[in-house]
Amino acid sequence: xxxxxxxxxxxxxxxxxxxxxxxxxxxxxxxxxxxxxxxxxxxxxxxxxxxxxxxxxxxxxxxxxxxxxxxxxxxxxxxxxxxxxxxxxxxxxxxxxxxxxxxxxxxxxxxxxxxxxxxxxxxxxxxxxxxxxxxxxxxxxxxxxxxxxxxxxxxxxxxxxxxxxxxxxxxxxxxxxxxxxxxxxxxxxxxxxxxxxxxxxxxxxxxxxxxxxxxxxxxxxxxxxxxxxxxxxxxxxxxxxxxxxxxxxxxxxxxxxxxxxxxxxxxxxxxxxxxxxxxxxxxxxxxxxxxxxxxxxxxxxxxxxxxxxxxxxxxx
Amino acid sequence: xxxxxxxxxxxxxxxxxxxxxxxxxxxxxxxxxxxxxxxxxxxxxxxxxxxxxxxxxxxxxxxxxxxxxxxxxxxxxxxxxxxxxxxxxxxxxxxxxxxxxxxxxxxxxxxxxxxxxxxxxxxxxxxxxxxxxxxxxxxxxxxxxxxxxxxxxxxxxxxxxxxxxxxxxxxxxxxxxxxxxxxxxxxxxxxxxxxxxxxxxxxxxxxxxxxxxxxxxxxxxxxxxxxxxxxxxxxxxxxxxxxxxxxxxxxxxxxxxxxxxxxxxxxxxxxxxxxxxxxxxxxxxxxxxxxxxxxxxxxxxxxxxxxxxxxxxxxxxxxxxxxxxxxxxxxxxxxxxxxxxxxxxxxxxxxxxxxxxxxxxxxxxxxxxxxxxxxxxxxxxxxxxxxxxxxxxxxxxxxxxxxxxxxxxxxxxxxx
Ligand SMILES: Nc1ncnc2c1ncn2[C@@H]1O[C@H](COP(=O)(O)OP(=O)(O)OP(=O)(O)O)[C@@H](O)[C@H]1O
Ligand SMILES: [Mg+2]
Numbered sequence: 263x264x265x266x267x268x269x270x271x272x273x274x275x276x277x278x279x280x281x282x283x284x285x286x287x288x289x290x291x292x293x294x295x296x297x298x299x300x301x302x303x304x305x306x307x308x309x310x311x312x313x314x315x316x317x318x319x320x321x322x323x324x325x326x327x328x329x330x331x332x333x334x335x336x337x338x339x340x341x342x343x344x345x346x347x348x349x350x351x352x353x354x355x356x357x358x359x360x361x362x363x364x365x366x367x368x369x370x371x372x373x374x375x376x377x378x379x380x381x382x383x384x385x386x387x388x389x390x391x392x393x394x395x396x397x398x399x400x401x402x403x404x405x406x407x408x409x410x411x412x413x414x415x416x417x418x419x420x421x422x423x424x425x426x427x428x429x430x431x432x433x434x435x436x437x438x439x440x441x442x443x444x445x446x447x448x449x450x451x452x453x454x455x456x457x458x459x460x461x462x463x464x465x466x467x468x469x470x471x472x473x474x475x476x477x478x479x480x481x482x483x484x485x486x487x488x489x490x491x492x493x494x495x496x497x498x499x500x501x502x503x504x505x506x507x508x509x510x511x512x513x514x515x516x517x518x519x520x521x522x523x524x525x526x527x528x529x530x531x532x533x534x535x536x537x538x539x540x541x542x543x544x545x546x547x548x549x550x551x552x553x554x555x556x557x558x559x560x561x562x563x564x565x566x567x568x569x570x571x572x573x574x575x576x577x578x
Numbered sequence: 579x580x581x582x583x584x585x586x587x588x589x590x591x592x593x594x595x596x597x598x599x600x601x602x603x604x605x606x607x608x609x610x611x612x613x614x615x616x617x618x619x620x621x622x623x624x625x626x627x628x629x630x631x632x633x634x635x636x637x638x639x640x641x642x643x644x645x646x647x648x649x650x651x652x653x654x655x656x657x658x659x660x661x662x663x664x665x666x667x668x669x670x671x672x673x674x675x676x677x678x679x680x681x682x683x684x685x686x687x688x689x690x691x692x693x694x695x696x697x698x699x700x701x702x703x704x705x706x707x708x709x710x711x712x713x714x715x716x717x718x719x720x721x722x723x724x725x726x727x728x729x730x731x732x733x734x735x736x737x738x739x740x741x742x743x744x745x746x747x748x749x750x751x752x753x754x755x756x757x758x759x760x761x762x763x764x765x766x767x768x769x770x771x772x773x774x775x776x777x778x779x780x781x782x783x784x785x786x787x788x789x790x791x792x793x794x795x796x797x798x799x800x801x802x803x804x805x806x807x808x809x810x811x812x813x814x815x816x817x818x819x820x821x822x823x824x825x826x827x828x829x830x831x832x833x834x835x836x837x838x839x840x841x842x843x844x845x846x847x848x849x850x851x852x853x854x855x856x857x858x859x860x861x862x863x864x865x866x867x868x869x870x871x872x873x874x875x876x877x878x879x880x881x882x883x884x885x886x887x888x889x890x891x892x893x894x895x896x897x898x899x900x901x902x903x904x905x906x907x908x909x910x911x912x913x914x915x916x917x918x919x920x921x922x923x924x925x926x927x928x929x930x931x932x933x934x935x936x937x938x939x940x941x942x943x944x945x946x947x948x949x950x951x952x953x954x955x956x957x958x959x960x961x962x963x964x965x966x967x968x969x970x971x972x973x974x975x976x977x978x979x980x981x982x983x984x985x986x987x988x989x990x991x992x993x994x
Contacts, residue, residue: 373599375846
């Protein structure tokens, strides 16, 4: 009891603390039991299959969904309604006022955060420079290209220079160069001491830029941490791609029996004579090669390498 | 620390101002809404002024005169309120009915054979009028108008009759005088003759008006100093505001939802700030409607005295109720089309029950009690008391909005 009270009063400065979050739109629970604490000054990326509830979770944190949920959400130690100026939420839909000019959109968004119109314009100009967005602000937002809209949407949501930036699929519709630019932008923000929480399907880029990965699965946090940890958890330190010259059904059955957790081998994909295995260690590879011989399979190695996030993701 | 204390209200002030500014700019930028909003009250007020002071253009009346006597011609020339067209006697009734249906005449009049003869024999004569009873407003007015137009002619018949009666009685009284002299001034016969003479005298002095209409009703409005023009504004202003604000408020909620602006509101401001700024916005619009209405009615010659503070209170009352109802509609409707339909669905029955078009006193007791608490009715009563009678507006009316406000906040928070 005392501990609880202490906890209550102790200043918890984690950007996000969510405990036992349970939520449903209708009957079925979208989020079943989400427990997630993020640390300051890091880029967190949430991944998960389409429909796994990533957007729902972010909207819940940001207070966009006001339907009742179970569990506790704290942003920098406070209820989100009391701490709106500490985070900026970039939703999947940019949320412009289409009938007003970009300039007025900036001013209104600034006012929403309680910033003066002049200051909002200054901040927007600065951010536009950082995101290399050269547009005429007298135009209407709907005149912009998809990528320009995305970047403007981000700018409008962080005019108040929040400590945490929450982005829902910010890379959709951006070409490679702009994605790279946005990653750089987010990394710079991290350098400035901001905390970032985003969702994306671009696993390769996440692998490269994010500090920590959060995998949502079945309404729960399936995994949180660095990639290495996930590989270990999944027994998946190497990828072994093999093409057989001939693969009869009976031999395939034998091979399938061999591939299990005990032997440290897992089949990720099979397409005709082409198989992709995940292996726990280099040791396992030698054993597997032997097995090929005993079964009587002639192999033609294509690749033996470390897995990428796409492959890891496929396995979850 | 002090700095933070000052900052807090400033920040909230800016948030509020931001919402209001956005709505005002949007309203100005979306010209179609702006024009309709400005033209609608002007149009309705103008139309109403015309309807209340009809022009002197006379109605066209087709006549079948089957009697064709000098008297019937006299009667027709007496009907100078109408534009009389005489039809051929052949198949007259059928032609008359067809012409009315084709819209050539507003009214048909048939004088049957024997009309004059009946009058001369002191028997009741009848006229037949035809009109298109699917034209509700016209048919209500037509019979009454024909009746009242015939009044001078009726009177002239009665006057003629009266004249004739008087002449005959005067002759009779002369004969009685002679008879009285013959009785020698006394005795029962003399008494009887005097009695007859007195009765005849009373008949001679009979009032023509009494014969035409023995009981006359004279109805007097308590506020005879207020003209119809003047009174109608107390009904029209709330009705028009109800229509406009319901539609604009519901549409604006849907617009904010569809464009994702609500998401920005929810992650940066509070729903309460948002709702209050909307109420203020619609207060401004309601005030504009009020000014437009008054401008037009003042130009048309109405003279009004009222307390400005009470008017502000009135506009506040009208706008807060309507904008809250409108926002609730915007919450329930999926798109702008449905929002407008729902606004009509609500405002149309309220308008019919406003007491401007049909008397509520004829309705069942329950309905009357229900009508008394309907928003439009309350608004009309409030407008009447402020601009017609220059009275104070009770604050109880405003309290009625508190539950509505709570309900709206709850709904918007939950649904959007
Ligand atoms: N407004 C809503 N009402 C009802 N169900 C919804 C609503 N929004 C989302 N859902 C459902 O909730 C589940 C999670 O949706 P969500 O948008 O959070 O998924 P996601 O992980 O963001 O998917 P994606 O990667 O495709 O964006 C889905 O099954 C979806 O159908
Ligand atoms: Mg999503």
